[in-house]
C-alpha cells in the first residue's frame with residue numbers, strides 16, 4: 394500500500410529498516426568539521442552542505458559544515474559555530490573548548506542498521522510510523538486491508554430526516570454507526586434502511602460481499618423481528634446468541650458460512666446497539682484487521698453505581714479531573730437507559746459494572762470510545 398494511503402492501516406509484517414540510519418556520518422550542528430588537533434587551517438567558501446558530495450579533510454584542516462551534511466571520512470569532530478573562532482586574515486580556526494573525538498557527529502547506523510526491526514507487525518500506521526517508514530527507505534508498506542462492513546438498518550418506524558411524527562422516529566443508528574465503524578478501522582458502505590422486510594434482509598445478507606454485516610434492530614422475538622429466522626433460513630452458524638449484559642442482551646454474532654461474512658446483530662435500542670458495537674463488533678474488526686486487542690483500562694468510579702441483579706451493566710462515564718491515589722477516576726452519567734443516547738454522547742467510555750453494582754471508590758474496567766483520549770490513534774475518526 395502506497396505510503397500516502399497507508400495511514401490508519403495495520404502493518405502486516407514487521408517494519409525492517411531498508412537502510413542504516415543515519416545512512417552516513419552526519420554533522421549534528423552548523424559549524425566546522427575538523428581533522429586532528431587544532432588550530433586548523435581552512436579555505437573560505439560555502440563548505441559542506443546537506444545533500445552535498447563526499448569530501449576529504451586532510452589532517453590539520455577544517456571546513457565549514459551544515460547540520461545534516463556528510464562529515465568527511467577523516468573528521469575528528471564538529472565544532473559548533475558559536476564555539477569556534479575563525480581568524481579570517483590567517484585562515485586559522487581555533488576553539489577555547491576541549492574537543493572530544495566524535496563530538497556533534499551522528500555516526501552512520503546510530504538509530505538503526507539495515508534489517509533492524511523498527512516496529513512490529515500489528516502496529517497501527519500513525520503519522521509517526523509513516524515518517525519513520527519514509528526515513529527508512531519505504532515507498533509502500535505491507536498493510537492489512539481494512540475489513541469491509543455493510544450496515545443494514547431494520548425498522549419500518551424509522552425516518553431519515555425531519556421530526557418524529559405519527560409513531561415514527563428518527564433513525565439514530567445509521568448516522569452513528571458508519572463513522573463509528575470507520576473510527577474502528579473499517580471500510581464502511583452507506584447504511585441501507587430495509588424496513589421490517591424479511592425478504593429484503595435475506596437478499597441483502599446473501600448478496601453482500603463485505604467481511605462483516607452489521608444489522609440493527611429485529612434481534613428480539615417480536616412479530617417483525619426477522620434477524621434470527623432469516624439467519625436460520627440461510628443456514629448461518631450462530632456464534633454468540635445473546636450476552637448477559639444490559640443494555641444489549643439480545644446482541645448476536647453469526648457466520649453466514651465457514652468462509653463467509655460475519656454478521657453482528659445489534660439490538661434496536663440505541664444504547665443497546667452501542668453495547669454490541671463495543672463488545673462484539675470492535676474485537677471482531679480488530680481481529681480481522683490484524684490489530685492487537687486493546688489493553689484493559691481500569692479506573693475508580695466516583696459514585697455508587699447500581700447493578701443489574703444477574704447481568705453485567707455498561708454505564709456511560711466521564712473522566713474526572715484529578716486522580717485518587719495516583720489512579721484515574723470516572724463518574725457515571727445519567728440518561729443511561731437502553732433507548733437513550735444522551736449519556737453516551739457526553740461520555741468518555743462505558744464502565745463495566747458487575748451484577749449487583751459497585752460502591753463508590755471501586756475499580757472497574759472501562760471500554761473506551763474511539764475518540765476518547767486514552768485510545769490509540771486511528772485515521773478519520775469523524776470522516
Ligand SMILES: Nc1nc2c(c(=O)[nH]1)N[C@H]1C(S)=C(S)[C@@H](COP(=O)(O)OP(=O)(O)OC[C@H]3O[C@@H](n4cnc5c(N)ncnc54)[C@H](O)[C@@H]3O)O[C@H]1N2
Pocket residue numbers: 546547548550551562563564565566567609610611612613614615618640641642643659660661662663665731
Ligand atoms: N419479550 C421481550 N421483548 C423484548 C426483550 C426481551 O427480552 N423480551 N428485550 C428488549 C430489549 S432489552 C431490547 S434491546 C429490544 C431489542 O429489540 P430488537 O433488536 O428486536 O429491536 P427493535 O424491536 O427493532 O427495536 C427496539 C427499539 O429500538 C428502536 N429502534 C430500532 N432501530 C432504531 C434506530 N435505527 N434508531 C433509533 N431507534 C431504533 C425501536 O423503535 C424500538 O423502540 O427488545 C426488547 N424487547
Ligand code: MOO
Pocket residue numbers: 638639640641642643660662665666731732
Ligand atoms: O438489553 Mo436491551 O438491549 O436493555 O435494551
